[in-house]
Amino acid sequence: MASINDIPYQVIRHNPxxxxxxxxxxxxxxxFFFHNERMKFTVKTSSRHYATKLPGFVYLTNRRLVLIAKEPKDSFESFQIIFEEVLSLKASRTMKSTVSSYVCHTVHEHGIQVELEFHNAAQCQTYNDYMKMIVVTAAAQNLAPAETDLMEASHLEYVELPPSYSTVAAGVTDPILEQTPIHSSRIPSYSAATQ
Structure with a gap:
């Protein structure tokens, strides 16, 4: 399900x-698999345009994608997609190596368009690698259909377990996946409990 402005979060500052x-x-x-705070996001649904290049935070977990604005704008503050309710997820081709864009359909929403613009190409590629892993795993568990461009070239030999919530909150960087061709059936299921 896609949710607007009802994602509970905490504000963290470790020093002044x-x-x-x-x-x-x-x-x-x-x-938590991935997080980034030097990015901008755009969110549109079939019925409304919510945000355009809004600076904020992205969090990718084994259960959802969460976007939180640094500062609310036009009554928009947060957005999430729960992967268990995704019917399809299709990548959109972009000309920029710093942009990841796709259209998602859930059981409740038709045509959610999400575009993430990262500070550099390496951050964007890391995000895309994690998203591919999640889509492949979800498809293997019949949570999402196999028809998606995101599944192309998802050549992952192993994946480090996601960091704990406390690690993400502390601002520790995420591990980068190694890439080696294998069959998607060897990708394990991820449901790591938070520490």
Whole structure:
């Protein structure tokens, strides 16, 4: 399901010289794979345009994609997609190596368009690698259909377990996946409990 403005989060600042971070409160059995705070996002649904290049935070977990604005704009503050309710997820081709764009259909929403613009191409590629892994795993568990461009070239030999919620909240960087061709059937299921 896609949710607008109802994602519980906490505001974190570890010292006075550090910018505040907004971190979503984890769901049950949720492990964080990826987070980034130097990005901008655009969210549109079939009925409304919510945000355009809004600076914020992205969190990708084994259960959902969460976007939280650094500062609310036009009554928009947060957005999430729960992967268990995704019917299809199709990548859109972009000309920029720093942009990841796709259209998602859930059991409740038709045509959610999400575009993430990262600070550099490496951050964008890391995000795409994690998203591919999640889509492949979801498809193997029949949570999402196999028809998606995101599944192309998802050559992952192993994946480090996601960091704990406390690690994400502390601002520790995420591990980068190694890439080696294998069959998607060897990708394990991820439901790491938070620590």
């Amino acid at each position: 010289n550090e910018e505040t971070r907004k971190v979503p409160i984890p769901l049950a059995s949720e492990g």
